[in-house]
Amino acid sequence: MKNQLVKCFENVKIKSPLVHNITNYVTVNDCANITIAIGASPIMADAIEEIIEIQTISSGLNINIGTLNSRTVASMLLSAKRANELNHPVMLDAVGAGASSFRDDTLKTFLDIAHFSCIKGNISEIKALSNKNIASKGVDANILDKVNEENIDDVIQSTRILVKETKSIVIITGEIDLIVSDTKAWVVRNGCSMMSNITGSGCMLSSLVASFISANTDNIFDAAAAAVITMGIAGEKANEKMIKTESGNSSYRNYLIDEIFKFKATDLEIRGKYELR
Numbered sequence: 001m002k003n004q005l006v007k008c009f010e011n012v013k014i015k016s017p018l019v020h021n022i023t024n025y026v027t028v029n030d031c032a033n034i035t036i037a038i039g040a041s042p043i044m045a046d047a048i049e050e051i052i053e054i055q056t057i058s059s060g061l062n063i064n065i066g067t068l069n070s071r072t073v074a075s076m077l078l079s080a081k082r083a084n085e086l087n088h089p090v091m092l093d094a095v096g097a098g099a100s101s102f103r104d105d106t107l108k109t110f111l112d113i114a115h116f117s118c119i120k121g122n123i124s125e126i127k128a129l130s131n132k133n134i135a136s137k138g139v140d141a142n143i144l145d146k147v148n149e150e151n152i153d154d155v156i157q158s159t160r161i162l163v164k165e166t167k168s169i170v171i172i173t174g175e176i177d178l179i180v181s182d183t184k185a186w187v188v189r190n191g192c193s194m195m196s197n198i199t200g201s202g203c204m205l206s207s208l209v210a211s212f213i214s215a216n217t218d219n220i221f222d223a224a225a226a227a228v229i230t231m232g233i234a235g236e237k238a239n240e241k242m243i244k245t246e247s248g249n250s251s252y253r254n255y256l257i258d259e260i261f262k263f264k265a266t267d268l269e270i271r272g273k274y275e276l277r
Contacts, residue, residue: 005268008219008222012211015215019061027204040214051078060213061089080114089214097128118169118224120173179225187274194252205228233259
């Protein structure tokens with residue numbers, strides 16, 4: 001039987017899901033392009049007047065609260081509720097959780113009213129979402145919060161509290177990525193430090209996850225992991241090209257999207273650094 005992660009990757013190519021993105025205006029173009037690069041189709045719509053129709057024709061939904069405002073909050077909530085009605089998978093990127101009461105109150109409302117298939121954030125954002133009273137550093141993880149080889153199992157166990165409360169797959173990004181369900185966890189060691197030197201790598205990952213889970217509604221856990229591993233490997237390859245061409249971070253962003261476009265299922269097996277716990 002084929003590796004489940006490879007199957008999840010191949011399903012994106014085969015099904016080419018239409019993914020509705022309500023994301024932030026800083027990285028919306030990159031999110032659309034990486035969705036196209038992986039083989040899915042993006043639609044970037046946040047006007048409340050068309051949200052119901054757009055979500056109805058879409059296969060999944062990606063919500064990113066990076067540039068939150070009252071207008072888009074209403075659109076996000078209405079779209080999430082419609083996606084739930086249609087059993088469309090929903091990705092929530094909790095950007096900046098813990099940075100302001102507005103963000104925290106909005107996230108609480110989202111979690112009270114809608115169900116999210118996946119919730120993503122760095123360790124500080126996930127702790128804030130779990131009401132651990134951790135101060136985030138804007139949209140970056142607090143330096144005191146870090147997943148390392150010594151605390152992986154402890155982080156997985158503490159994250160399961162949020163998993164069980166929300167009935168969501170929780171994705172923690174960092175030097176070591178974790179994809180956590182109520183019974184299992186993927187530990188991923190792909191990626192490189194250059195990914196934090198551009199704006200949008202996390203946002204692009206959210207769109208990538210949304211694409212994968214939209215094409216694999218029967219296997220959200222493995223689909224989310226496949227997306228995270230794919231992004232990490234593409235990041236490594238882009239870094240290698242950047243070094244070879246003596247380029248900078250702007251070129252790196254373009255190389256990253258290029259590597260997603262050129263990505264092969266075999267890359268997951270050859271270059272993937274992951275384990276199931």
